[in-house]
Amino acid sequence: MNFMPWYRRAAVGIAALGFVPLTVSVAPASASQPAEQHCVLDLTTGASACGPTAEQAEQQAMVKPRLVLVAVLYDQVDYEGSTLTIKGNKPCTAAYDPPDYWLVDLGFLGFDNRAESLRTANQCEVQLFDDVDLSGPRSPWIIRSRDLRTVGDGWSNRASSIAIS
Numbered sequence: 683m684n685f686m687p688w689y690r691r692a693a694v695g696i697a698a699l700g701f702v703p704l705t706v707s708v709a710p711a712s713a714s715q716p717a718e719q720h721c722v723l724d725l726t727t728g729a730s731a732c733g734p735t736a737e738q739a740e741q742q743a744m745v746k747p748r749l750v751l752v753a754v755l756y757d758q759v760d761y762e763g764s765t766l767t768i769k770g771n772k773p774c775t776a777a778y779d780p781p782d783y784w785l786v787d788l789g790f791l792g793f794d795n796r797a798e799s800l801r802t803a804n805q806c807e808v809q810l811f812d813d814v815d816l817s818g819p820r821s822p823w824i825i826r827s828r829d830l831r832t833v834g835d836g837w838s839n840r841a842s843s844i845a846i847s
């Protein structure tokens with residue numbers, strides 16, 4: 683495990699706001715947790731929470747109703763298993779560069795090398811990076827994939843950071 687300070691590891695971003703998260707509340711990821719876990723991340727505040735359902739996680743993270751759904755990552759193929767739901771303050775723009783949002787370390791929500799399927803909303807697409815900090819090999823832009831093994835040279839259980847645009 684790498685215990686760099688959370689404010690470096692947990693950085694989430696909104697390009698338009700130059701956003702720096704003030705607080706991130708994270709349920710510790712435990713390898714011994716058997717049940718599905720659903721986490722929600724509010725990119726406008728950096729708040730996140732996990733629970734047995736995405737709805738309960740949203741309540742804990744105090745996600746504002748006006749936020750829009752950006753993307754959902756799934757631990758298993760066919761949009762099954764534990765999830766990471768990502769919400770932002772606006773739909774995505776057509777341009778890829780700069781991205782509308784990014785998440786430089788999926789590990790801080792226990793989702794490093796875990797995503798096997800994903801879907802997006804509000805004109806967003808996701809690009810997966812093999813390493814943290816949007817580095818290493820990258821996937822094509824993805825609107826949805828029910829099996830990330832079929833994307834590029836295979837992106838199942840591989841993403842460590844993501845860009846969203």
Ligand SMILES: [Ca+2]
Nearest residue numbers: 757758796798
């Ligand atoms: Ca997985």
Ligand SMILES: [Ca+2]
Nearest residue numbers: 812840841842
């Ligand atoms: Ca990786």
